[in-house]
Amino acid sequence: MNEMIAVQDLVKNYGEFCAVNHIAFTVPEGKIFGFLGPNGAGKTTTIKMLTTVLDPTSGKILVNGHDPTREQKQVRRSFGIVFQDPSLDDELTAYENLDLHGVLYGVPHGERKKRIDMLIDFVGLGDRKKNFVKEFSGGMKRRLEVARALLHKPRILFLDEPTVGLDPQTRNHIWGYIQQLSKDENVTVFFTTHYMEEADRVANEVAVIDHGKIVAQSTPTELKEKTACATLEDAFITLTGHAIRAEEANATDRMRMIGRAWRGGGRR
Amino acid sequence: MRAIYILCVRQLKRYIRSPARIIGSLGQPILFLIALGFGLRAMFARAGQGNYINFLSPGIVSMAILFNAVFSGIEIIWDRQFGFLKETLVAPVSRLEIVLGRMLGGAIVAFVQGLVVFVICLIAGFRFVTSPYLPLAIFFMFMIALLFAGIGTVFGSVLQDMQGFPLIINFLIMPLFFFSGAIFAANGLPRVLGILLRLNPLSYGVDGLRGALINQFAFGLTTDLAVVTILTAFLLAIGSYFFSKIQL
Numbered sequence: 001m002n003e004m005i006a007v008q009d010l011v012k013n014y015g016e017f018c019a020v021n022h023i024a025f026t027v028p029e030g031k032i033f034g035f036l037g038p039n040g041a042g043k044t045t046t047i048k049m050l051t052t053v054l055d056p057t058s059g060k061i062l063v064n065g066h067d068p069t070r071e072q073k074q075v076r077r078s079f080g081i082v083f084q085d086p087s088l089d090d091e092l093t094a095y096e097n098l099d100l101h102g103v104l105y106g107v108p109h110g111e112r113k114k115r116i117d118m119l120i121d122f123v124g125l126g127d128r129k130k131n132f133v134k135e136f137s138g139g140m141k142r143r144l145e146v147a148r149a150l151l152h153k154p155r156i157l158f159l160d161e162p163t164v165g166l167d168p169q170t171r172n173h174i175w176g177y178i179q180q181l182s183k184d185e186n187v188t189v190f191f192t193t194h195y196m197e198e199a200d201r202v203a204n205e206v207a208v209i210d211h212g213k214i215v216a217q218s219t220p221t222e223l224k225e226k227t228a229c230a231t232l233e234d235a236f237i238t239l240t241g242h243a244i245r246a247e248e249a250n251a252t253d254r255m256r257m258i259g260r261a262w263r264g265g266g267r268r
Numbered sequence: 269m270r271a272i273y274i275l276c277v278r279q280l281k282r283y284i285r286s287p288a289r290i291i292g293s294l295g296q297p298i299l300f301l302i303a304l305g306f307g308l309r310a311m312f313a314r315a316g317q318g319n320y321i322n323f324l325s326p327g328i329v330s331m332a333i334l335f336n337a338v339f340s341g342i343e344i345i346w347d348r349q350f351g352f353l354k355e356t357l358v359a360p361v362s363r364l365e366i367v368l369g370r371m372l373g374g375a376i377v378a379f380v381q382g383l384v385v386f387v388i389c390l391i392a393g394f395r396f397v398t399s400p401y402l403p404l405a406i407f408f409m410f411m412i413a414l415l416f417a418g419i420g421t422v423f424g425s426v427l428q429d430m431q432g433f434p435l436i437i438n439f440l441i442m443p444l445f446f447f448s449g450a451i452f453a454a455n456g457l458p459r460v461l462g463i464l465l466r467l468n469p470l471s472y473g474v475d476g477l478r479g480a481l482i483n484q485f486a487f488g489l490t491t492d493l494a495v496v497t498i499l500t501a502f503l504l505a506i507g508s509y510f511f512s513k514i515q516l
Contacts, residue, residue, distance in 0.1 A: 053357050053516040076360040087351035091282045103274040104359035148355075 002029040003062070004156055004188040005050065010059030012045050019045040021212035022059070027205075029155075030186040032179070034193065034203035034220075036236060039245045042212040043192045044084055047160050050190070051081055064155055077105075080154035082145045082162040084192075090134035094125055094144050097133060098151055105152035112151075119147035122177065124170070138165040146174055150181075157181075159191035163198065175202050196233035206232075210240045271361040272369040279340065279373025283380070290381070293339075297332040297385045301325070301392055304451055317453075322396075325389035326478035327450025330412055332385040333378045334470060337413045338441055340374025341420020341507065345427055354516060367511035371421055371504060375413035382409045396481040401489065405480035411496045412473035418503030425510035444470050454486035469499045 005027040012020040020042045027033040037043050048054035050061060052068040052075050061068050064078035088097050095116060102112035120129050123143035133141060142165055149157060157178065163171045179202060181187040193199055199206055200220045207217040216223055216239050220232050229235040283290070305321045305328075312320035347353040356366050396402065423436055447461065448470040457465065465471050476492035479485035485492065 048516055051358050053354065055515065073360050073362075076358055079358075081358055083351065083354055085351050085354075087355045089278065089282075089352045089355075090350065091285060092278065096281070100274050100278060101355070101359075103270050104356065104361055106270065106360070 003027065004029045004031075004064055005033075005190060006060075006062040007046075007050075008060040010046070010049065010061060011057045012042075012049060012054070013057045018212050020049070020056075023209065023212070023214045025207050025214060025217060027188055027190060029188050030182055031204045032182050032189040032191070032202055034191055034199040034206035035209065036192065036196070036199055036206055037209035038240050041209045041240075041245075043209060044160055046209070047081075047158055047190075047192070051079060051158060052076055078154060079156040079158055080149035080152060081158040082142075082149045082160060084160040084164075086138075086141055086145070088133045088141055088144060088148075091132065093130050093132055094120060094136070095129040097144065098148050101148045101151055107152050115151055116147075119150055120144075123147045123174070139167065139170065142166055143170060143174070153185075154187070156188045156190065159189065161192055161194065163193065163195065171198070178202070196231065196236055200232040208236060208239050215239050269365075271359070271365040272372065275356070275366060275369030276373035276376065279370065279377055283377045290384075293332070293336055293381060294384065294388070296335065297328045298388060300331065300451070301328045301389060305392060319395075321389075321393045322482050323453070323478070323484075324451060325386075325392070325394035326481050327448070327474050328389060329382050329386050329409065330448070330450055330470060330474045330477055331445050333382040333409060333412045334416050334445060335441060336378035336381045337374060337416035338420035338423075338436070340377060340417050341371070341422070341424045342427075342433070342436065343374070344370070344421065344424030344511070345430055345433075348514075348516075349429065353514075357514065357516065363512040363514075364508050367421060367508045368504075370511075371414065371417040371507060374417040374420070375410065378413040378417065379410050382413065397483050399480075399483045401480040401483065403480075404489075404493075405477055408473055408476040408480055408492070408496065411500050412470065412477070415469060415473065415496065415500040415503050418500070418507035421507030422503075422510045425507070425514050444468060447471075448474050449486060450474050469495070469503075472496050472499075 003026045007026070008024050010020055010023050011018070023046070035043050035046065045054065049056045050063055050068060052072045055069055063075045066074040066078070068075045089100070092100065098116045098120065099112065102116065107115065120126055123146055125140060125144060125147070128136070128140070133144065136144070142162070146162060149159075163174070166174070175198070178189055182189055203220055205217070205219055206223060208215050216226070218226065223235050224230070224232060227235040227238045229238055301324065305324050309320045312318070312323070317323070344353065357363075423440075447464045448468050449465055450470070454462070454465050454471065454475065472487060472492045472495040475486050476489070476496055479489055479492065
């Protein structure tokens with residue numbers, strides 16, 4: 001079986017701080033891979049390196065057979081991504097956001113229109129496609145981002161906490177579709193989540209990362225057996241401990257506050 | 269090409285959809301036009317220098333372009349903080365196309381704002397002269413826009429958040445404007461001020477624009493054309509370089 005993602009001895013240091021510490025894993029084509037870990041464990045940093053927007057300190061990465069530090073275009077063409085934080089243009093409409101994405105990814109005009117209509121209906125925003133994204137709730141934005149990530153038919157899907165703020169109906173609906181894609185079209189899925197029952201349900205394989213190191217990697221069932229726990233959540237806590245992790249408020253959070261104050265609040 | 273085009277269109281859409289921003293950014297040029305233009309008009313005439321509104325207006329138009337162009341570059345910080353930048357950085361297009369689209373879009377917006385201020389100047393009493401140089405006014409306006417979109421892009425790429433923003437206003441934009449010959453003539457200045465003026469890229473844009481509009485050059489058309497063209501090309505390159513180095 002093809003390895004869609006292969007990581008060897010990957011390291012990312014920020015000055016003294018080691019965010020990702022010699023990790024290695026592979027994700028076979030068509031599999032759903034859950035990347036689990038407490039806040040600040042190194043999940044998002046790893047995704048950034050896999051998706052070409054952050055250079056590793058050392059180590060080797062292959063995404064769809066290409067090196068993200070050198071063959072960026074080939075890598076970027078291979079994947080779609082739902083980021084942890086919002087990444088839509090609030091001043092554009094839902095349709096325009098998807099259209100811009102389609103143009104950037106070179107989806108031809110006719111097909112673009114068809115796929116946008118199909119996907120926007122799929123995430124239940126069909127009647128809101130001409131509305132500005134700034135009028136959307138957090139959940140609606142999330143759904144739109146999922147639709148956008150699928151628009152150019154990527155071989156790999158990166159989902160960084162994709163279901164935060166979504167109701168169970170939407171979560172099930174979206175995971176159902178993603179599982180279908182992985183089964184029917186052999187799309188590889190790499191996702192992070194804090195919902196352990198979600199990981200248990202959808203992931204073919206999970207890796208648990210803590211303090212920048214992978215502490216366990218297997219199928220969810222094996223993980224539960226190994227730790228002698230009934231649920232994946234208990235297994236996760238057994239592996240990573242009870243301590244609550246501090247995550248510093250970053251510049252983005254501060255800016256969001258300023259932005260809200262500037263635009264007079266109420267718009268969100 | 270398609271990336272340049274769509275990102276350019278995005279910027280234009282954002283511009284026309286935000287009337288508050290359009291009107292807001294007209295405030296400062298109008299204030300300067302009225303306060304300086306009408307305030308100093310009598311003195312300027314008494315000194316035998318002619319009509320101050322005619323002298324000042326090209327400077328005010330340049331100011332509007334300068335502000336809007338630099339801001340368009342700094343918008344990268346907003347896009348970074350609000351996430352949209354990521355969406356463009358993972359797309360399978362080169363960073364060069366992304367940054368060119370952004371700079372071009374920002375420059376067009378700044379240029380249009382310049383045109384709006386130009387019309388306001390006409391209303392305030394500005395009269396240009398018909399000379400063979402007149403078409404060059406458009407050229408100089410657009411070059412000023414591109415040049416400073418490039419400078420704004422450098423700052424937008426390097427700064428992580430808006431904390432540095434007042435710094436840019438007070439130590440970059442304001443000095444660029446005041447020491448550009450926008451509000452006073454480049455000739456007969458104290459030595460240091462004269463040097464500052466000649467080191468300021470905006471001075472050549474203002475001089476070129478003023479020359480094209482009222483046929484009064486301080487540095488000469490050839491110098492203005494050469495300096496502005498070379499600097500614009502240079503800053504587009506520098507802006508692209510800094511943008512391409514962005515890591516998330």
